[in-house]
Amino acid sequence: MNPQKLLDEENIDALLIYNGSAEDLNFFYFTRLLQGGIFEGSYAIVLRDGIKVITSLLEEESARKGKNEVLIYKSGEERDKLLKKIIGEAKRIGLNFSALTVKDFDKIKKILGEREFLDISDKIMDMRKVKDEEERKLIREACKIASEVAIDIPEFLKEGMREYELAARVVYEMLKRGAESEAFTTIAAFGENAAEPHYTAGERKLKHGDFVLVDFGARYHHYNSDMTRTFVFGQATEEQREMYNVVSEAQRIGIEMVKDGVNGKDVDVHVKNYIDSTKFKGRMIHSTGHGLGLAVHDHVGLSSQIDMILRSGMVVTVEPGVYIPNFGGVRIEDDVLVKKDGREVLTFAPKDLIEV
Numbered sequence: 001m002n003p004q005k006l007l008d009e010e011n012i013d014a015l016l017i018y019n020g021s022a023e024d025l026n027f028f029y030f031t032r033l034l035q036g037g038i039f040e041g042s043y044a045i046v047l048r049d050g051i052k053v054i055t056s057l058l059e060e061e062s063a064r065k066g067k068n069e070v071l072i073y074k075s076g077e078e079r080d081k082l083l084k085k086i087i088g089e090a091k092r093i094g095l096n097f098s099a100l101t102v103k104d105f106d107k108i109k110k111i112l113g114e115r116e117f118l119d120i121s122d123k124i125m126d127m128r129k130v131k132d133e134e135e136r137k138l139i140r141e142a143c144k145i146a147s148e149v150a151i152d153i154p155e156f157l158k159e160g161m162r163e164y165e166l167a168a169r170v171v172y173e174m175l176k177r178g179a180e181s182e183a184f185t186t187i188a189a190f191g192e193n194a195a196e197p198h199y200t201a202g203e204r205k206l207k208h209g210d211f212v213l214v215d216f217g218a219r220y221h222h223y224n225s226d227m228t229r230t231f232v233f234g235q236a237t238e239e240q241r242e243m244y245n246v247v248s249e250a251q252r253i254g255i256e257m258v259k260d261g262v263n264g265k266d267v268d269v270h271v272k273n274y275i276d277s278t279k280f281k282g283r284m285i286h287s288t289g290h291g292l293g294l295a296v297h298d299h300v301g302l303s304s305q306i307d308m309i310l311r312s313g314m315v316v317t318v319e320p321g322v323y324i325p326n327f328g329g330v331r332i333e334d335d336v337l338v339k340k341d342g343r344e345v346l347t348f349a350p351k352d353l354i355e356v
């Protein structure tokens, strides 16, 4: 992360991030206040001489853990005054239009008066795509937590259990291993429910012969992992085995292609071409993967719709799937760090078909 470079390149005097009515993950990105603190109603201001945080008394302890200069307010009036003082004579101010409500923007304009406000959300996102050392360490840990749980999932499966019981167990196991929360609502889908890519979990009971699709991730110091494994409860039928093998091969093809300089679009095209060459033609109904970081869907990753040149340091998911309504679905997902000469798969858990 080099916020000063952003000021130079965009020719702005200050970058103002407001973690206001809408949460702005960039607040955490720039301040690196990643352990404790919610920082609602707080500002992070990137200036040429460093980063300053304006936050409430409630967050003082959390804010002082960081390396930024901290200014504390006790009232809304004090907060406005501090903002005006810190911004000082700055004329050109960069904002993140992606996470600033119209109401908050109006408020900022009222406090700061006549200035030039520029939307630099795309520039920030571009910067966020390539993860630095600290971020990689946190994503690695989030991946480790999820992977250890994935390895144990077959042991959790009991005939007659409900999907939400399995989801609860997966979340519990992640928290027990140090996750601060689940990265997103855990998906535990049995049987025909596995055909819905974004199903969550319901009352469906586990029956012999069901597919069990579990898509989940851990959040560790604000950084996320995201992985999916699919099992068969009992002995797989020929059809289930065939589906599984096709998805597994598609994922292998996808992972092998990930490398610095490769267009993410091409990865999605190749993966889908392979699936379309099998009897499951047209049954992969989403893109191959997305960027991962402070947000679970951090940025566009591997999609035939958009050009996205992969760069060393990016983290993307590779998650092909095949879905057949009223029958079931298979998805296999891993998180992959892009490297100069290839890739490193950060999540680990067996990928051969497991019949429980």
Ligand SMILES: [Mn+2]
Pocket: 226, 227, 317, 319, 333
């Ligand atoms: Mn995913």
